[in-house]
Amino acid sequence: MMRSFAEMLLRAAQGLSLDETLLLWESEESGGSSVGWLRDAMASRLADMERSVREAEEAHCRGRLIGDDGSLIGLYRERAAEPLSGPLVLRACQIALSVATYNAAMGRIVAAPTAGSCGILPGLLFGYEEVFGADRERLLGALIVAGGVGEIVARRATLAGAEGGCQAECGAAGAMGTAALVFLRGGSAEACVHGAALLLKSVLGLICDPVAGLVEVPCVKRNGLLTGLAVLAADMALAGVRSVIPPDEVIDAMGAVGRALPEAFRETARGGLAATPTGCSLRKALVGEVPPLDAEEVQLP
Amino acid sequence: MSLLDIIGPVMVGPSSSHTAGAVRLGWLARQCWGEPPKEVDLFLRGSFAATYWGHGTDRALAAGLQGLSPDDPRVPEALDLARDSGLAFRFHGEEIDGAHPNSVRFHFIGQDREMEIVGASIGGGSVRIQSLDGFCLNLSGELESLVTFHRDLPGVVAAVAGELARLGVNIATMNLHRGGRGERAAMVIELDKRIDGSIVDDLRSVHPALERMFLIPAGGDVR
Numbered sequence: 455m456m457r458s459f460a461e462m463l464l465r466a467a468q469g470l471s472l473d474e475t476l477l478l479w480e481s482e483e484s485g486g487s488s489v490g491w492l493r494d495a496m497a498s499r500l501a502d503m504e505r506s507v508r509e510a511e512e513a514h515c516r517g518r519l520i521g522d523d524g525s526l527i528g529l530y531r532e533r534a535a536e537p538l539s540g541p542l543v544l545r546a547c548q549i550a551l552s553v554a555t556y557n558a559a560m561g562r563i564v565a566a567p568t569a570g571s572c573g574i575l576p577g578l579l580f581g582y583e584e585v586f587g588a589d590r591e592r593l594l595g596a597l598i599v600a601g602g603v604g605e606i607v608a609r610r611a612t613l614a615g616a617e618g619g620c621q622a623e624c625g626a627a628g629a630m631g632t633a634a635l636v637f638l639r640g641g642s643a644e645a646c647v648h649g650a651a652l653l654l655k656s657v658l659g660l661i662c663d664p665v666a667g668l669v670e671v672p673c674v675k676r677n678g679l680l681t682g683l684a685v686l687a688a689d690m691a692l693a694g695v696r697s698v699i700p701p702d703e704v705i706d707a708m709g710a711v712g713r714a715l716p717e718a719f720r721e722t723a724r725g726g727l728a729a730t731p732t733g734c735s736l737r738k739a740l741v742g743e744v745p746p747l748d749a750e751e752v753q754l755p
Numbered sequence: 756m757s758l759l760d761i762i763g764p765v766m767v768g769p770s771s772s773h774t775a776g777a778v779r780l781g782w783l784a785r786q787c788w789g790e791p792p793k794e795v796d797l798f799l800r801g802s803f804a805a806t807y808w809g810h811g812t813d814r815a816l817a818a819g820l821q822g823l824s825p826d827d828p829r830v831p832e833a834l835d836l837a838r839d840s841g842l843a844f845r846f847h848g849e850e851i852d853g854a855h856p857n858s859v860r861f862h863f864i865g866q867d868r869e870m871e872i873v874g875a876s877i878g879g880g881s882v883r884i885q886s887l888d889g890f891c892l893n894l895s896g897e898l899e900s901l902v903t904f905h906r907d908l909p910g911v912v913a914a915v916a917g918e919l920a921r922l923g924v925n926i927a928t929m930n931l932h933r934g935g936r937g938e939r940a941a942m943v944i945e946l947d948k949r950i951d952g953s954i955v956d957d958l959r960s961v962h963p964a965l966e967r968m969f970l971i972p973a974g975g976d977v978r
């Protein structure tokens with residue numbers, strides 16, 4: 455079973471690159487899909503993701519609660535000669551904000567791993583491509599590595615905010631993105647996996663508390679912010695920093711913390727930011743605008 | 756969970772359960788109804804009723820009922836599409852004890868028949884049809900699924916299963932529910948292999964107690 459980073463590293467030590475190792479493993483487990491078919495299917499996901507970035511950046515959407523923060527970052531990038539967080543982080547953040555806002559506005563995105571956290575991976579992958587340059591094959595490899603990390607998280611813990619809080623959505627997306635960046639930089643499989651663990655450790659316990667139950671506040675900004683954390687975690691892993699707690703145990707801890715989270719912090723919109731005075735009044739105002747459910751949405755011909 | 760489930764699905768946002776799952780539920784319900792619907796009442800339950808407005812659940816359900824998939828960019832305009840093509844949708848809320856928190860009851864009205872379908876969105880865009888015309892069944896649409904309505908007589912299940920075996924099709928899961936001994940019954944058979952729609956015509960004649968049978972293609976609506 456594709457269940458542990460330990461086994462992933464053992465398999466990767468046999469000579470194939472990490473993305474090829476993962477495709478082969480997946481192909482064995484699925485008992486049917488060939489490596490070539492899987493690679494093509496993931497390439498089409500990458501293309502869909504790229505399309506979501508393009509559409510999101512053209513659309514300049516807003517949400518019900520949030521504005522067009524991606525464009526704000528864009529203007530700031532033109533203005534600020536030397537942004538504090540550097541060109542990659544800022545560009546990745548801009549893309550992540552735009553895509554996550556596009557999702558809130560019913561745009562077409564790729565859940566990665568969830569819809570709420572759909573901005574983080576495209577931000578990191580396409581931000582990296584723009585700032586440092588990377589060919590398609592390499593980018594596809596990075597997406598596969600990200601998917602492999604997500605699979606381990608899904609099997610040992612969870613990827614659902616309703617079960618594990620936001621550490622399981624934006625946290626997992628950040629961990630996946632960290633591994634992807636380490637891979638893009640030519641880091642070892644071990645560095646990829648430890649980078650993912652470093653990121654998750656820094657958001658352990660992050661709750662899911664969407665204001666009014668909408669996938670907007672704090673979701674969209676968490677997408678933007680997690681890209682910065684992922685870049686830093688990747689640099690740390692590339693520098694040789696390793697997690698003292700083995701990556702598999704970090705995921706297990708994340709799962710245990712998620713299960714222990716009170717229900718108010720698991721997508722019920724009854725705790726955290728959703729339960730602040732402003733969160734509550736925003737919800738009231740929105741609910742007030744909603745047409746009563748028995749109203750006929752579409753008249754009979 | 757496979758790589759394509761982790762990096763995916765491709766979907767219209769914002770929520771895998773309240774938007775993508777709702778499109779799938781509408782799509783599955785339409786398959787069960789068997790033709791493009793003309794008039795449908797939708798009864799939203801639990802958090803579908805509470806937060807449908809924030810997740811486009813109403814548009815998503817209407818999109819699925821019109822045969823759109825979760826990644827169709829027309830999902831947001833599904834209510835207008837319905838209006839233009841003369842389909843009538845009415846949304847209601849209802850509170851049912853013990854109902855799944857993200858569920859919906861469809862009431863289809865046709866020329867000379869009606870049908871009631873209850874389905875739930877169980878997370879990550881996965882869905883289950885929970886009942887068809889009052890029969891408690893379990894249908895996910897993830898595998899090729901054969902649905903039958905028949906009279907509860909000896910040999911019906913064996914006849915269908917036998918014919919599938921003869922065709923070399925393995926049965927993955929099967930669930931059956933009847934109104935009472937000898938009364939009407941329904942059955943869902945999930946298959947390991949895709950089968951041709953024309954096979955259903957042959958299957959229908961394997962036992963005289965079979966009244967209605969249809970095939971729901973595996974993952975027919977998802978990428």
Ligand code: SF4
Nearest residue numbers: 570615620623662673
């Ligand atoms: S706060 Fe909750 S809904 Fe929002 S992105 Fe995080 S897990 Fe998803």
